[in-house]
Amino acid sequence: MLLLRGVLVAVQALQLVGALDLPAGSCAFEENTCGFDSELASQPWMLNEEGHYIYVDTSFAKQGEKAVLVSSDLQAEEWSCLRLVYQITTSEGSPSNPSQLNLYVRFEDESFDRLLWSTKETSDSWLITSLDLQSSPKKFKILIEGVLGQGATTSIALFEIKMTADYCIECDFEENHLCGFVNRWNPNVNWFVGGGNIRNSHSILPHDHTFKSELGHYMYVDSVYVKHFQEVAQLISPMTTAPMSGCLSFYYQLQQGNDNAFSLYTRDVTGLYEEIWKMDSPGNTVWNLAEVEFSAPYPMEVIFEVAFNGPKGGYVALDDISFSPVHCQNQSELSFSTLEASCDFEEDFCNFYQDKEGPGWTRVQGKPNIYRAGDHTSGLGYYLLANTKLTSQPGYMGRLYGPSLPGNLPYCLRFYYAIYGFFKMNDTLTVYLFEENHVIQEKIWSVQESPRGIWLRAEITFQKPMSAKVVFLSLCKSFWDCGLVALDDITIELGSCSAAEKFPPPPGACTFEQDECAFTQERRNRSSWYRRRGETPTSYTGPKGDHTTGVGYYMYIEASHMVHGQRARLLSRPLRGVPGKHCLAFFYHMYGAGTGLLSVYLKKEGDHEETLLWRRRGEQSISWLRGLVEYSCERPHQIIFEAIRGVSIRSDIAIDDVKFQAGSCAEMEDVAPQSSGYSEDVNEIEY
Numbered sequence: 001m002l003l004l005r006g007v008l009v010a011v012q013a014l015q016l017v018g019a020l021d022l023p024a025g026s027c028a029f030e031e032n033t034c035g036f037d038s039e040l041a042s043q044p045w046m047l048n049e050e051g052h053y054i055y056v057d058t059s060f061a062k063q064g065e066k067a068v069l070v071s072s073d074l075q076a077e078e079w080s081c082l083r084l085v086y087q088i089t090t091s092e093g094s095p096s097n098p099s100q101l102n103l104y105v106r107f108e109d110e111s112f113d114r115l116l117w118s119t120k121e122t123s124d125s126w127l128i129t130s131l132d133l134q135s136s137p138k139k140f141k142i143l144i145e146g147v148l149g150q151g152a153t154t155s156i157a158l159f160e161i162k163m164t165a166d167y168c169i170e171c172d173f174e175e176n177h178l179c180g181f182v183n184r185w186n187p188n189v190n191w192f193v194g195g196g197n198i199r200n201s202h203s204i205l206p207h208d209h210t211f212k213s214e215l216g217h218y219m220y221v222d223s224v225y226v227k228h229f230q231e232v233a234q235l236i237s238p239m240t241t242a243p244m245s246g247c248l249s250f251y252y253q254l255q256q257g258n259d260n261a262f263s264l265y266t267r268d269v270t271g272l273y274e275e276i277w278k279m280d281s282p283g284n285t286v287w288n289l290a291e292v293e294f295s296a297p298y299p300m301e302v303i304f305e306v307a308f309n310g311p312k313g314g315y316v317a318l319d320d321i322s323f324s325p326v327h328c329q330n331q332s333e334l335s336f337s338t339l340e341a342s343c344d345f346e347e348d349f350c351n352f353y354q355d356k357e358g359p360g361w362t363r364v365q366g367k368p369n370i371y372r373a374g375d376h377t378s379g380l381g382y383y384l385l386a387n388t389k390l391t392s393q394p395g396y397m398g399r400l401y402g403p404s405l406p407g408n409l410p411y412c413l414r415f416y417y418a419i420y421g422f423f424k425m426n427d428t429l430t431v432y433l434f435e436e437n438h439v440i441q442e443k444i445w446s447v448q449e450s451p452r453g454i455w456l457r458a459e460i461t462f463q464k465p466m467s468a469k470v471v472f473l474s475l476c477k478s479f480w481d482c483g484l485v486a487l488d489d490i491t492i493e494l495g496s497c498s499a500a501e502k503f504p505p506p507p508g509a510c511t512f513e514q515d516e517c518a519f520t521q522e523r524r525n526r527s528s529w530y531r532r533r534g535e536t537p538t539s540y541t542g543p544k545g546d547h548t549t550g551v552g553y554y555m556y557i558e559a560s561h562m563v564h565g566q567r568a569r570l571l572s573r574p575l576r577g578v579p580g581k582h583c584l585a586f587f588y589h590m591y592g593a594g595t596g597l598l599s600v601y602l603k604k605e606g607d608h609e610e611t612l613l614w615r616r617r618g619e620q621s622i623s624w625l626r627g628l629v630e631y632s633c634e635r636p637h638q639i640i641f642e643a644i645r646g647v648s649i650r651s652d653i654a655i656d657d658v659k660f661q662a663g664s665c666a667e668m669e670d671v672a673p674q675s676s677g678y679s680e681d682v683n684e685i686e687y
Helices: none
Strands: 054-057 066-070 074-076 080-089 100-107 114-119 127-133 136-147 155-164 191-195 217-222 232-236 244-254 260-268 273-278 288-296 300-308 315-324 361-364 383-387 396-401 411-420 429-435 440-446 456-462 469-476 484-494 530-533 553-557 567-571 578-590 597-604 611-617 625-633 637-644 653-662
Touching: 080 100, 100 127, 114 127, 136 155, 191 232, 244 260, 260 288, 273 288, 411 429, 429 456, 440 456, 469 484, 578 597, 578 611, 597 625, 611 625, 637 653
Parallel strands: none
Antiparallel strands: 054 155, 066 136, 074 136, 080 127, 080 155, 100 114, 100 136, 191 217, 217 315, 232 300, 244 288, 244 315, 260 273, 260 300, 361 383, 383 484, 396 469, 411 456, 411 484, 429 440, 429 469, 530 553, 553 653, 567 637, 578 625, 578 653, 597 611, 597 637
């Protein structure tokens, strides 16, 4: 985030409206906290004696302690923007354990809080963050959590919270903090605030567009200070925090015939720029309306850029940026949905098809064994299999086509594959892009490793100017290169794969890729749960790889470190009690002749006894299997995964991809009914 000293406006001199004028979910902290209260179990936020802000610091709290501020019940049936003006300070230059400020949303029917934003950035001035809140009929609360870090005089302060029914990317520049837009500092050419009787420019500047008077404000760039041609001024919007798509519009004005270039770019979190609009003609010295198709499937900024190319640069003015979730005029809405290009093959081939009859890709369901794993979706469902070994025909190919994808859009393709065969099977599975208009195929990915017999995730970012189809090609070049090729869970999303991962992780979810998330061990010793990647040390037990990517991490018990009957317990973070059903979904792996017991317990706050929700006993499968546990609990509680070592060292037990979700398990996206073979299911119990 850019520091506010890079903004050419007096943000530190904010004169905010009184609390009575602020909408629900907002506060200027002038005389009180406007219905925001500190949680009793945490340190309190203190109101400054002279008003203007609240704070928590090391004068009354210690390093590592938390202060949690909770709003009253709120509702946002329209898209809303939450802006937070804050500051984190420390007496040390770069502490190894800095303070942290987190913002959560707590929906009334969810037992977990959704992390929207987090920062550890320290500053000697106030900073602004803008967070998009998607519309929802459910009531919710805003939680702001400050965690004090290292330093003798560390503090966290909040100057203003403001929630309005608009998009964070919108702005009329009438408020002093400019909706979180910032100027990228340049010694010679910058964006300034115009209007409001300001006369600090050599150019004759217009009235603003919002009020059409001298009292209104807008942003402008003036070439009077330019010393070198091609110098650029950039005005940068807040980063989007929720997927959005529609029409971005704004008004601009410039002096006719002058030597400047006015463009609009997007920039994602990886720093990738894309021009989405450029001024074609100078227009005239009135406010001109520009409408631009804008899509932000992942976090990105919008950048208004002015470059001066000659001595008569003049000025460019900008005002009234707005957004609509419908397409711009003269733009037809795309009928294509990325869901149409995705498939888990549980019911059928979805919108995928093959180019000819006979041997090719076959939709199969088979009981997993040491030679072949089950499907990736649930372990007991369907997937596609190309049995090239049976054809024994050099040059044999099997093509699987996806639906047409509109051109000039960035896509992220993800899928899972497994190969079984002899030696290195290069190009046994290959992915092409097929441009129908030009009958051209472009290779974008292929298998390069030896057969491992586990599900591996592949992800590819691509963009083509013309419409194209994704083609999965199974190939048999010679007898030794032939084998089994499996394919499952194909998904297409808009945007690059790397940028899509920059959104906060799904609430209540843990893949164990980075750490153990909010799970804790009842005790840490040789009989604990371990976080591991790859195969477990003991042969003929445990998984060969994790469920998330095939090369990532999972949690497991190492039976060789334990004795028969010894148990390891993994506890979830404390969960709130709320009415209604909840679904716990996870994947488990129980393979080995001596496998013991895996159980899921519910522990309610204040109770000594635990309630059994789910259990599996003995060897289940060589594959990862999906577990679904539906329960209700209106009291604070925890979920406990308990693994008990079996009769031999071949009894490793593993879990991965744990997810809590409000609602019944049947309501979970892409969840198909699971076979209950080998089960000791416990019926749903309400408490």
